[in-house]
Amino acid sequence: MKRFLIALVALMLAGPVLAQSGPLRLTITDGVIEPLPFAVPSFEPENAEAAQVAADITRLVALDLSGTGLFRETPASAFISAHSSFAQTVAYPDWRAINAQAMISGAVTVSGNQLIVKFRLYDVFSGTEMGGGLQFAGTVDGWRRMAHKVADAAYSRITGEGGYFDSRIVFVSESGPKDNRQKRLAIMDFDGANMQFLTDSSALVLAPRFSPTGDRVLYTSFASGFPRINVLDVTSVGTRQLQTADGEMAFSPRFSRDGTQVIYSLANGGNTDIYRGDIASGASTRLTSAPSIETAPSLSPDGSQIVFESDRSGTQQMYIMSASGGDARRISFGEGRYATPVWSPRGDLIAFTKQNAGRFHIGVMRTDGSEERLLTASFLDEGPTWSPNGRVIMFMRETQGAGGTSSLYSVDVSGRNLKPVPLPNGASDPSWGPLQP
Amino acid sequence: MTILPKIALMGLIVITAGCTNPDRFAAGANDANDAAQAGVNDPTSPLFFNQTIGDRVLFAVDTSTLTDEGKAILDGQVGWLQSNADYLAIIEGHADEQGTREYNISLGFRRSNAVREYLVSKGVPATRLRATSYGKERPIQVCSQESCYASNRRAVTVISLASLS
Numbered sequence: 131m132k133r134f135l136i137a138l139v140a141l142m143l144a145g146p147v148l149a150q151s152g153p154l155r156l157t158i159t160d161g162v163i164e165p166l167p168f169a170v171p172s173f174e175p176e177n178a179e180a181a182q183v184a185a186d187i188t189r190l191v192a193l194d195l196s197g198t199g200l201f202r203e204t205p206a207s208a209f210i211s212a213h214s215s216f217a218q219t220v221a222y223p224d225w226r227a228i229n230a231q232a233m234i235s236g237a238v239t240v241s242g243n244q245l246i247v248k249f250r251l252y253d254v255f256s257g258t259e260m261g262g263g264l265q266f267a268g269t270v271d272g273w274r275r276m277a278h279k280v281a282d283a284a285y286s287r288i289t290g291e292g293g294y295f296d297s298r299i300v301f302v303s304e305s306g307p308k309d310n311r312q313k314r315l316a317i318m319d320f321d322g323a324n325m326q327f328l329t330d331s332s333a334l335v336l337a338p339r340f341s342p343t344g345d346r347v348l349y350t351s352f353a354s355g356f357p358r359i360n361v362l363d364v365t366s367v368g369t370r371q372l373q374t375a376d377g378e379m380a381f382s383p384r385f386s387r388d389g390t391q392v393i394y395s396l397a398n399g400g401n402t403d404i405y406r407g408d409i410a411s412g413a414s415t416r417l418t419s420a421p422s423i424e425t426a427p428s429l430s431p432d433g434s435q436i437v438f439e440s441d442r443s444g445t446q447q448m449y450i451m452s453a454s455g456g457d458a459r460r461i462s463f464g465e466g467r468y469a470t471p472v473w474s475p476r477g478d479l480i481a482f483t484k485q486n487a488g489r490f491h492i493g494v495m496r497t498d499g500s501e502e503r504l505l506t507a508s509f510l511d512e513g514p515t516w517s518p519n520g521r522v523i524m525f526m527r528e529t530q531g532a533g534g535t536s537s538l539y540s541v542d543v544s545g546r547n548l549k550p551v552p553l554p555n556g557a558s559d560p561s562w563g564p565l566q567p
Numbered sequence: 568m569t570i571l572p573k574i575a576l577m578g579l580i581v582i583t584a585g586c587t588n589p590d591r592f593a594a595g596a597n598d599a600n601d602a603a604q605a606g607v608n609d610p611t612s613p614l615f616f617n618q619t620i621g622d623r624v625l626f627a628v629d630t631s632t633l634t635d636e637g638k639a640i641l642d643g644q645v646g647w648l649q650s651n652a653d654y655l656a657i658i659e660g661h662a663d664e665q666g667t668r669e670y671n672i673s674l675g676f677r678r679s680n681a682v683r684e685y686l687v688s689k690g691v692p693a694t695r696l697r698a699t700s701y702g703k704e705r706p707i708q709v710c711s712q713e714s715c716y717a718s719n720r721r722a723v724t725v726i727s728l729a730s731l732s
Contacts, residue, residue, distance in 0.1 A: 307709065309706055309707060309709050334701070336668060336704070355657065356697075400684075402673040425669040425670060441670075469670055470668075485666070510664070512668065513667070532709040559668070
């Protein structure tokens with residue numbers, strides 16, 4: 131775990147007077163940490179048209195970073211220097227004096243609908259710039275993506291890990307009461323902004339899953355009255371039914387790592403097994419053949435193994451087998467049931483839904499089943515999905531009772547920073563896509 | 568069933584009191600009532616199947632084992648399906664909300680398949696029966712208590728005319 135999670139360098143806790151002995155680096159370990167203080171002076175608008183969007187981008191960069199729980203913004207009211215010009219020399223003593231460990235400076239130009247954002251990141255206590263300046267070009271309409279790209283670059287340089295702000299999530303948008311719930315596929319930015327519907331509510335749809343490059347989505351549709359797997363093109367919003375052998379009663383799909391195949395469950399009578407199918411040809415291979423329920427398959431990042439759930443022992447537990455099928459080894463042995471395993475993008479952790487003593491949890495464990503850690507607890511938490519950098523888990527939380535509704539939450543893999551994703555409607559079944567190019 | 572005439576009578580009284588041409592409305596009300604009565608009382612009607620034979624069986628938590636009570640209902644379904652050969656059936660399996668989505672779809676398939684296999688074992692041609700599952704997606708009772716969960720853990724035999732399928 132120490133490889134992943136954050137621990138502030140001891141120096142950071144030492145206070146504003148002491149200088150760092152090395153470059154600024156937030157090393158992620160398991161310990162409870164003090165968020166790293168950073169300052170973002172308002173990005174310089176390089177022309178009059180850029181004034182509003184420069185202010186908006188500055189705020190969103192700050193929100194992205196502080197939203198991780200790993201960083202804390204030093205408010206502008208504390209600033210000694212204004213740093214109002216992108217080109218000016220950094221007055222490091224003024225930033226040290228207010229204990230900002232990192233300072234982010236930016237400039238924004240607008241011409242027509244074109245937007246150019248430049249940024250630099252400074253290590254205040256070393257008195258040096260971290261990495262070189264970066265420039266992103268996009269559209270004014272897409273200003274949020276530009277802000278997310280700046281925040282990703284800053285996050286990545288400080289933590290040494292990939293970012294996740296410029297990413298999207300496909301999910302099921304829900305409305306209506308429990309006994310007449312309408313479900314539609316929808317897509318949003320990681321922070322809930324820019325939500326768009328991908329399907330109408332004419333058919334029940336479940337569990338969309340992004341392709342590795344984010345260009346397509348697999349999902350389960352009940353349009354025929356039987357669960358079937360559809361594949362949807364994100365750009366055109368065109369959808370087609372996946373042709374697999376006996377494709378009726380197929381559900382729980384996920385893409386292979388190269389995006390050409392799908393692993394899924396097929397019900398045959400009362401039995402459910404896991405299959406692998408080729409998206410282009412429709413040819414499919416059966417991977418499990420137990421009389422029990424085998425479902426919710428998820429591939430390892432290298433594509434060599436599949437983690438799935440099975441009730442072959444009598445209750446739902448998690449197992450790992452080769453991607454070509456064959457013998458499976460059980461990895462979950464704690465109390466209760468373990469379901470919906472999802473392999474982390476870094477390869478070493480499995481996120482899951484655990485049901486025990488009338489409560490649901492989102493948890494993680496190592497791939498050998500050790501170091502189980504529950505991150506959440508509620509009446510019904512279900513369906514984890516990993517951020518592209520394997521640092522954050524998003525999942526669905528449903529409230530109890532006749533008026534129960536679903537919403538999306540995110541939580542750091544350490545269990546800290548649990549928070550809802552702001553959305554206008556109910557939501558479930560999130561699938562986190564890759565960082566956008 | 569016995570309250571139906573009373574309701575019709577009350578409707579008649581209200582309509583009579585409020586309308587200058589009571590006969591026309593009274594006739595309409597009686598027609599509708601007669602049609603409903605005919606459906607329920609006509610042993611060849613889908614309504615009779617749903618209400619009198621019983622279109623659903625219930626299951627204990629996380630099981631797909633048919634109960635004796637369930638088998639008695641299914642025996643009635645067998646008789647009805649054998650006498651009404653123009654009908655097909657889709658058996659829909661359902662689960663309560665205490666479980667994960669994919670597993671509950673599979674559990675619903677176990678339930679609908681248990682019903683299908685029972686009906687086939689009693690002589691209903693397999694070609695007339697299909698099984699599906701909605702998992703926990705279509706509850707009919709919405710509370711988060713066993714009283715509701717018990718009604719939601721069900722397999723419903725939905726009949727339709729073969730000529731319409």
